[in-house]
Amino acid sequence: MLDVIDLNIEFHDHITPETVVYDFDLHLDEGEIVGIVGESGSGKSMSALAIAGLLSRKKMKKRGQILFDGVDLLTCSRDTLRKYQGNDICMVFQEPMTSLNPVKRIGWQVGESLRLHTELSEDEIRNKVIKMLEDVELQDPESIYDKYPHELSGGMRQRVMIAAALICNPKVLIADEPTTALDVTVQAQIIKLLKKINKKTGTAILFISHDLSVVRKLCSRVLVMYKGRVVETGEVNEVFDFPKEEYTKRLIAAIPRMEKLEYE
Amino acid sequence: MKVRFKENRRLYIGLIITGLMLILAITGKFFTPYDPNAMDSANKLAGISAKHIMGCDNFGRDIFSRILAGLDTTMVVAVGTVLIGVTFGTVIGALTGYYGGRPDEIMMRFNDAVLAFPSLLLALVIISIMGSGKMNVTIALGILFIPGYARIVRGEFLKCRNLDYVQSARLMGASYLRIMFVHILPNTIPVLLSTVAIGFNNAVLAEAGMSFLGIGVQPPDSSLGRMLSESQSYLFLRPGYALCTGSVIALLIFGFAMLNEGLEKHA
Numbered sequence: 001m002l003d004v005i006d007l008n009i010e011f012h013d014h015i016t017p018e019t020v021v022y023d024f025d026l027h028l029d030e031g032e033i034v035g036i037v038g039e040s041g042s043g044k045s046m047s048a049l050a051i052a053g054l055l056s057r058k059k060m061k062k063r064g065q066i067l068f069d070g071v072d073l074l075t076c077s078r079d080t081l082r083k084y085q086g087n088d089i090c091m092v093f094q095e096p097m098t099s100l101n102p103v104k105r106i107g108w109q110v111g112e113s114l115r116l117h118t119e120l121s122e123d124e125i126r127n128k129v130i131k132m133l134e135d136v137e138l139q140d141p142e143s144i145y146d147k148y149p150h151e152l153s154g155g156m157r158q159r160v161m162i163a164a165a166l167i168c169n170p171k172v173l174i175a176d177e178p179t180t181a182l183d184v185t186v187q188a189q190i191i192k193l194l195k196k197i198n199k200k201t202g203t204a205i206l207f208i209s210h211d212l213s214v215v216r217k218l219c220s221r222v223l224v225m226y227k228g229r230v231v232e233t234g235e236v237n238e239v240f241d242f243p244k245e246e247y248t249k250r251l252i253a254a255i256p257r258m259e260k261l262e263y264e
Numbered sequence: 265m266k267v268r269f270k271e272n273r274r275l276y277i278g279l280i281i282t283g284l285m286l287i288l289a290i291t292g293k294f295f296t297p298y299d300p301n302a303m304d305s306a307n308k309l310a311g312i313s314a315k316h317i318m319g320c321d322n323f324g325r326d327i328f329s330r331i332l333a334g335l336d337t338t339m340v341v342a343v344g345t346v347l348i349g350v351t352f353g354t355v356i357g358a359l360t361g362y363y364g365g366r367p368d369e370i371m372m373r374f375n376d377a378v379l380a381f382p383s384l385l386l387a388l389v390i391i392s393i394m395g396s397g398k399m400n401v402t403i404a405l406g407i408l409f410i411p412g413y414a415r416i417v418r419g420e421f422l423k424c425r426n427l428d429y430v431q432s433a434r435l436m437g438a439s440y441l442r443i444m445f446v447h448i449l450p451n452t453i454p455v456l457l458s459t460v461a462i463g464f465n466n467a468v469l470a471e472a473g474m475s476f477l478g479i480g481v482q483p484p485d486s487s488l489g490r491m492l493s494e495s496q497s498y499l500f501l502r503p504g505y506a507l508c509t510g511s512v513i514a515l516l517i518f519g520f521a522m523l524n525e526g527l528e529k530h531a
Contacts, residue, residue, distance in 0.1 A: 052435055086436035099428035103450045113436045164432070 001204065002028040002051070002172055007064035009046055009055070017061070020046050022229045024064070028172065031202040033195075035215035035236070037251070038225035044208050047225075048174050050074075051206070052091045053081045068172075086113040090165035094177040096157035100149040106133075107145035110164040117168055128167065136163045137193060155186035159193070166197060174206045179214065191218055212255055216240055224248050275526025278461070281519030289339040292332030300325060300333040301484045309502050318508045321491075322498060327505060331512055334486040338516070341402050341481070342467035346460055348406025353413025354456070358444045360414070361421025372418070375411040383408045384473060391479050401480050405470050409463060416459055420452035454530060461524035465517055472513055488513050 007024040010017045021043040028034055036044045049055050051066055053073055066073040068088065073081060090113075093099040101109055110132060111125040120128070126145070133141035136159040149157060158178060165173055175194065179187040191214060198205055209215050215222055215236070222239050224232040224247070232245045243249045298316075304324035312319050318327040360368040378386070390404035424430055425448070433447045472489030474480035481487035488509055495506040 054431055054435060082437040082439070084437075085434070086438075089435075091432070091435050093428045093432065095428055099432055101429040101433070101447060101451070103453070104447075112433065112438070116437050116442075161432070164436075 001030050001069060002026070003065070003067040004047070004051060005065045005067065007047065007050060007062065007066065009043070009050055010061040010063075011059065012061055013059045020228050021050070024230060025233075026051075026206075026223065028204050028206060030171065030204055031198065032221070033198055033205045033207060033219045035207045035209060035219035035222040036225060037209060037212055037215050037222060039210060039251075042225040043228040044225050045176055048091070048176050048206065048208055051172075052089055052174055053085055054091075083117075086170075087117045087168045088171045089174070090168075090170040090172070091174040091176060092158070092161045092165050092178045094180050096154050096161060096181060099161055100157055102149055104148075105145070106147050106149065106152070106160055110160060110167055113164065113168045129163075132163045132167050133160070135197075136160070136166075137189075138163075154182055155189065158182060158186075158190055162190075162193065162197070166201070166203065169201060170203060172204050172206065174208070176208045177210070178207075179209070179211070187214070194218065212240070212252065224251065272526050272529055274522045275529070278519050278521070278523030278526050281515060282523055285335065285516050285519055286339070288332060289335040292334075292336040296326075296329035296332045298326035298329045300329040300486050302326075309498060309505075311502070312504060319502065319504050321494065321505060327491075327508060330486040330491060331488070331509060334488045334491055334509075335512065335516075337398060337481055337485055337487045338468055338471055338489075341398060341405070341471045341487075342464050344402035345405040345409055345467040345471075346463045348403065349409025349413050349463060350456070350460060352406075352410045353415075354417050354449070356410065357414040357417025357419075358421055358449065361418035362425050362440070362444050362448070364422070364425075368418075371414075375414055378408070378411045379415075383470065387470065387474060388479060391474075396479055396482055398481050398485060401471060401474060405467055405474075408470075409467070413456075413459065413463070416455060417452055420455055421448055424448045424451055454527070458524050458527035461520050461527055465520040465524070468513070468516055468520070488516075 004024060004026040009021040010019045024047050038044045062074055107129050111129045114120055114125045130141045130145055133144055138144055138159050179190050207219055219236050222236050223230050226247045232248045243252055307320040307324040309322055316326050321327055360371045386408055387404045394400045433443050471480055475487045475489030476493040481490055491509045495509055499506055
């Protein structure tokens with residue numbers, strides 16, 4: 001369904017062009033959960049933003065292809081791209097505190113995709129939004145509909161973001177470190193929720209994280225990125241148990257372990 | 265949003281004074297105790313009395329009636345000025361702030377050029393081209409106000425355009441115009457509102473200043489600035505004329521200034 005072939009991303013807003021992603025390849029099937037791991041600055045977020053079509057077309061040169069159902073998102077017209085954005089491809093950002101518009105009500109923000117992509121009336125949108133808020137396991141969706149973002153906690157906002165992303169039944173959900181800014185218990189709930197939604201609606205998830213244990217729990221396949229290149233890719237268990245590349249081995253060795261700490 | 269009096273006294277004081285002025289101005293539009301332009305030679309420079317609560321001017325016109333009518337003129341000019349300034353300023357600021365790049369540079373340098381001139385001088389130039397009168401003063405001042413608002417709105421848009429919620433609106437497939445005016449613009453309102461209050465202030469002062477110099481509102485229309493300039497000649501004979509007119513301007517400005525400070529607290 002989603003195929004990224006030889007994607008290169010180059011920054012052109014400085015005097016010398018700078019390449020941040022080299023030959024990125026990705027294949028995503030329907031209903032699949034694929035993880036991208038790597039340290040900060042390894043290009044994982046950049047690749048995700050490119051797939052979502054959020055990178056400036058002028059300041060960043062991109063080579064390669066991003067094929068979504070056969071349409072190249074890099075070269076298609078703005079209008080075509082907009083038709084896919086929000087409707088088929090959605091994204092949840094890392095920081096739930098800033099990813100909601102502070103002056104708009106929750107219900108309005110969640111329903112925005114429906115307003116842009118469907119011809120539903122305001123009443124129908126309201127019903128759908130409340131149903132969606134219920135699906136992401138928010139309590140009392142009726143009252144949350146009329147609330148402003150500052151009245152919700154971080155975990156609730158991230159659920160709202162997920163609801164806003166999924167309202168149009170997208171085929172791909174890009175989650176860019178959706179749990180990094182949350183505490184551990186909320187993290188676990190959000191991961192569980194994503195897994196449940198994936199099973200229920202068949203939405204494929206591209207999960208970006210530097211938390212290897214989360215990726216291991218959630219994903220079926222994983223890509224390891226380092227300095228803008230994909231260094232290793234494969235089934236999660238294979239990559240984690242029998243890493244081939246030196247960098248992957250070091251990355252896995254860097255996971256803090258309880259036993260080790262106790263001996264020291 | 266509920267704000268208690270104790271938390272923000274200035275906002276309340278500003279609201280009360282401005283509201284009072286607004287009521288007086290609206291009253292002046294429909295009802296004045298005397299015809300503000302009716303001369304009465306028997307009452308030339310009459311003092312304060314029960315019939316004329318602020319006395320009469322050098323033509324025997326009732327000062328209180330003229331202040332009411334003048335307040336109306338001043339308000340209309342101020343509102344018109346701010347409206348022109350905010351509308352065009354917001355559109356220019358939104359477009360340049362959101363898109364950035366070369367058009368932004370060109371527009372902002374043009375802005376700087378306009379801001380570099382003393383505003384009264386520039387207003388004089390525009391008035392001398394278009395002629396004086398209420399309408400032309402409003403347009404001239406409105407044009408002068410555009411760069412200031414454009415700059416403020418541009419700054420807010422620059423701040424907002426790369427925030428996550430704008431990215432996420434973009435990702436939902438919203439068009440540029442929708443992102444600009446539905447998603448970002450409401451976020452600039454707190455800042456815009458307080459500058460609008462101070463804008464009224466500047467507009468009132470500019471109109472009064474221009475009328476004082478004789479290039480603003482033309483007789484027989486009354487305006488506060490014009491009345492202040494007329495009262496000048498009788499400052500020692502009838503200090504009440506200048507005092508009444510001057511204190512109404514001062515009160516008007518004070519009200520807007522308080523409103524601005526009160527709003528800034530919440531921006």
